[in-house]
Amino acid sequence: MPLKTSYLLLLLSCLLNLSARCQTIQILSAGTKTSLRGLSAVDDQTIWVSGSAGTVGKSTDGGQNWQWMNVQGFEKTDFRDIEAFDAQTAIVMGVASPAYILKTTDGGQTWKKLYENRDTSMFMDAMDFFDAQNGMVIGDPLQGKVFIAKTQDAGNTWQTLSDKEQPTAATGEAFFASSGTNIRMFSKNGFVFASGGKKSSLFMPGLKKDLPLIQGKETTGANSIAIKGKKILIVMGGDFMTKDATTDNCFVSTNGGMTFAAPLVGPHGYRSCVEYLKGKNWIACGLNGVDYSTDEGKNWSWISKESFHVCRKAKKGNAVYFAGGGGRIGKLILN
Template sequence: MKRSLIIAALVVVGSAALPGAASATGHPPTVSWRLSTTGTEAQFRGLSAVSDRVAWASGTGGTVLRTTNGGREWQRSTPPGTEKLELRDVEAFDSRTAVVLSIGPGDQSRIFRTGDGGTTWTEAFRNAEPTAFYDCLAFFDRDHGLALSDPVDGKFRILSTSDGGRSWRPNPSDRVPAALEGEFAFAASGQCVTTSGPRDAWIATGGGAKARVFHSSDRGRSWTVSDTVLASGASAGVFATAFRDRRTGIAVGGDYGKPDTAVDALATTRDGGKTWQKPSTAPTGYRSGVTWHPFLPGAAIAVGPSGSDYTLDSGRHWRQFDTGSFDTVDCAADGACWASGTKGRIAKLHLGH
């Protein structure tokens, strides 16, 4: 997929979003998902887009899928002992190397790594803290990454790796702000912890009196926290963030108990998460995943159970382009964007007429 073609298609789509605009051919351009045949009914909340040809997904029943031919075929594998576990996040570096996280209390939270395309998996971490519950993971580069647990003794617990996920160690908690009563992270899309650049990371939370975003500028060793304008509650909060750079970000969420109702379900920031603003127009329902497109500075995609939306102005205005259910979304460096969700749904974004 050529970069120039993607940029041209997005520019045409953006023009058509304006009232009265039309394409050069007289037909309106389209943004749509093209579903793959995955051969499984698993729910895939974990997704990592490597390229137009390579993507990984992880989900229920210990299921990991990998494609190396753009979604025409998928290879399935299961890390040892995860047949009854949910693999809620996957981070892949290429067609052979990936790290997956299983969620759950106590030793159900585990991290596995493969270097041979999923033929074999090595267990890199097994949680021994009964009150910990790991939700998601993210990498700054091929070596350095973080994994996030719900609060233990009143503070979010954070693991770090510096060897590509082969080993993990807990970060000190003394520079992590205290959690609110009932506050936790949502293991809904693998995006409750996200990164941008070599050192900046963000944590998305809900469940408490405020929906908040934590920020670290030193690879997770110390954190600050800010309130957002998103709704919060037992089933509401910030489910995911995405940052184009260390200052420009989008937070999505809402209330998964009311998936068709968008009440304070999206916000933007221009100062790294210190302050958050409501958009002029927002998606029509709860959204669990969000990603920036790598080629246009203002382009991003958000997904959730009630549909998918795009923005071309950094989150101020949104337009829905699909009504199918997806849990998470990710764009690769070459411009290919993928989405995954319930009942084995995995799709790749198509731009055209």
């Protein structure tokens, strides 16, 4: 390798490492038995989380203080995803046995049941909203068809897609309820979501494509997808049984999901969530830590070894929050 080229690569590596050292994670809450996988940041101050044992939490001061609640009548429900709209309004998704969608409009004091499914095979995995009115949930396949339900009235009513509209899943293909981020809506009717298991695929309206992520086992495949505009997509996952493995756990598309390429330096383990921040900056988290990219996902730096399930940027603001096992909640600090 020519000396000049070697020097430039070394300089690039140093710059990336310097950038990585500028980000740290501040732990805001921890020390409980609750597993938190639902996270929604309305703005820099208003954050909602949800998780096991019917748990929902809310902070209105940037995570310094929390109001914790166990939703009455749903104390055994695992709330794997939550979508919040302000300090008073939030929608929470309970995955199974049975599956529920609930809504509060009074800050969590009371909850109204909006949807219930008692099918013994039902398992809802993730939920996303394009705006305050339009949202979607996806669930594991029923009779070989991906479960999809939509709302156009702020979650007050939900319509299940017809059998003809629901995509077909391969044998052993399903979805992970690991972070609520394997579905993203980019318009009222536009969406992209990613599957895992023995088969890992990318789904968009009228399109299903194979993904190059590791797959073949029930524990492998895509866990999360994030989008920038309509062209740049980053999909992440791996094998959650081997949290430190880095093989085929991240791929980047710059043409709307038509083709994918592996990063030059990938995330440093299984990752359950990836989130677009701003500019060329992205963040991802998993069981063995947090990775940060400043170059559109081409290179990832391991900035923390704190374990988290989900990371989300404030919808109206710049704050980035994390949630995970043991009631752990964190915040990204830019030094």
